[in-house]
Amino acid sequence: MNYISTRGGVAPQQFSDILLGGLMADGGLSIPESYPQLTQADLESMAPLNYRDLAFAVISRFVDDIPADDLKALIEKTYTSEVYCNGRSKNQASHITPLIKLDNNLYIQELSNGPTLAFKDMAMQLLGNLFEYVLDKKGEQINILGATSGDTGSAAEYAMRGKRGVNVFMLSPFGKMSPFQRAQMFSLQDENIFNLSVHGFFDACQDIVKDVNKDAEFKAKYKIGAVNSINWGRIVAQVVYYFKGYFAMILASGKKVGDKVDFCVPSGNFGNICAGHIARQMGLPIGQLIVATNENDVLDEFFKTGGYHPRGLDRTYETTSPSMDITKASNLERFVFDLIGRDAERLAAMWKSVETGSGFELTADEFATMRDRYGFKSEASNHADRIAHIREVFEKYGVQVDPHTADGFKAAKAHRNPAVPMVIMETALPAKFEDTMQEALKQAPFRPKGLAGLEALPQRFDAIEADAALIKQYLVERIK
Numbered sequence: 001m002n003y004i005s006t007r008g009g010v011a012p013q014q015f016s017d018i019l020l021g022g023l024m025a026d027g028g029l030s031i032p033e034s035y036p037q038l039t040q041a042d043l044e045s046m047a048p049l050n051y052r053d054l055a056f057a058v059i060s061r062f063v064d065d066i067p068a069d070d071l072k073a074l075i076e077k078t079y080t081s082e083v084y085c086n087g088r089s090k091n092q093a094s095h096i097t098p099l100i101k102l103d104n105n106l107y108i109q110e111l112s113n114g115p116t117l118a119f120k121d122m123a124m125q126l127l128g129n130l131f132e133y134v135l136d137k138k139g140e141q142i143n144i145l146g147a148t149s150g151d152t153g154s155a156a157e158y159a160m161r162g163k164r165g166v167n168v169f170m171l172s173p174f175g176k177m178s179p180f181q182r183a184q185m186f187s188l189q190d191e192n193i194f195n196l197s198v199h200g201f202f203d204a205c206q207d208i209v210k211d212v213n214k215d216a217e218f219k220a221k222y223k224i225g226a227v228n229s230i231n232w233g234r235i236v237a238q239v240v241y242y243f244k245g246y247f248a249m250i251l252a253s254g255k256k257v258g259d260k261v262d263f264c265v266p267s268g269n270f271g272n273i274c275a276g277h278i279a280r281q282m283g284l285p286i287g288q289l290i291v292a293t294n295e296n297d298v299l300d301e302f303f304k305t306g307g308y309h310p311r312g313l314d315r316t317y318e319t320t321s322p323s324m325d326i327t328k329a330s331n332l333e334r335f336v337f338d339l340i341g342r343d344a345e346r347l348a349a350m351w352k353s354v355e356t357g358s359g360f361e362l363t364a365d366e367f368a369t370m371r372d373r374y375g376f377k378s379e380a381s382n383h384a385d386r387i388a389h390i391r392e393v394f395e396k397y398g399v400q401v402d403p404h405t406a407d408g409f410k411a412a413k414a415h416r417n418p419a420v421p422m423v424i425m426e427t428a429l430p431a432k433f434e435d436t437m438q439e440a441l442k443q444a445p446f447r448p449k450g451l452a453g454l455e456a457l458p459q460r461f462d463a464i465e466a467d468a469a470l471i472k473q474y475l476v477e478r479i480k
């Protein structure tokens, strides 16, 4: 399968190349030339598969430059109940992403049972194994430059620590992550892990990652790669759990393969829900895709008005769902590329306007298509909503949900059709956000064994200004 750039300025590439390259050379994002199409018979044959077999059935349709047996072995090594063991129920661990029933036709899909307690582990663990395999084959090394608002960073570091030929340089917003998130990243003492705490918001960190990647000479010389969801490897691995959630929901609700299921997804960089869009494009019968945001509601504005206008610092907020404190959503570029009929020239002009801070408006037809054909809806939450919904889910259903998933619960309620099954994606475990959970429930959230005392471990990081030149210098001094 060939991959092209959303901005049209790069010759088609193979999976292994875009995996190591991350951002495309023209600043665009990689996307398959066309999406694999599944028939009803394909879907029916996938329905009974376990997570590993389903992952192979989905991912192998996007990867044809890794021998099938090798890809299968990498997937089998990744999706085990030992790796995804941090969920509420040990009996459910083999399902990897089990469902929790809240109500008739209303379920939560647990995506956060991996080593760092966030949905990022679903793709990042596979990415770590893929990187190691491809680097070995090519005899190359990689220096990953990443940006995190709290969860990508630790997921990447846990997946890459000690991996041959890989260094990780992770930019995070100084003082804006939860104490647990900070401790998870900064307590790692591995030699190949470097944490840079940047004075600014996540958006500034992500802009620096993109700036550094656009410097072709620097990128080639220092072998810069990406683990954020700008890397297609992240997205394709995330597509799998929509299939898993769909089939599990069909079974749980007594429906049949082919009936529609709605998904509601707490969103920031639009990577998680973009994978839902891809699953639908392949033929998975998804009804609505509901985008849940926090007070940084640029995506909610987009899906309600068709206008996409990234915010300045004066309208970027520190919130109690901090991993979604993002106002420039990278992966929206992949969705809009499809929405505007894959017109790369127009897409490049639209994103130029995003990069200069002004943004763009969809036409009336595109806006209608986005909502009617692609099924996108949205809702925003604030702190009071979040606290109320954490409480409501606990009091009504006895389930503790983290602040991001609570934002999802609000959005799901707003758009729910009780006759249609709805899956809310759980994007983190509550233990990562203890202060907010305490405020809502007056009790500490459950914490997986082995993570007691995490915040007391010694921490190691370097504070740095939000300046691409300084960060390049930092890398140069440490890359051997």
Ligand SMILES: Cc1ncc(COP(=O)(O)O)c(C=O)c1O
Pocket (backbone or CB within 6 Å): 118, 119, 150, 151, 152, 229, 266, 267, 268, 269, 270, 271, 272, 273, 323, 324, 404, 427, 428
């Ligand atoms: C806990 C949590 N929820 C939601 C999100 C938003 O996901 P995405 O950026 O893929 O939209 C993130 C980070 O991205 C996250 O860490």
Ligand SMILES: N[C@@H](CCOP(=O)(O)O)C(=O)O
Pocket (backbone or CB within 6 Å): 147, 148, 149, 150, 151, 152, 153, 202, 227, 228, 229, 230, 268, 269, 271, 272, 323, 324, 330
């Ligand atoms: N919320 C993320 C931000 C980065 O998102 P990504 O999916 O593009 O890696 C985080 O927690 O770091």
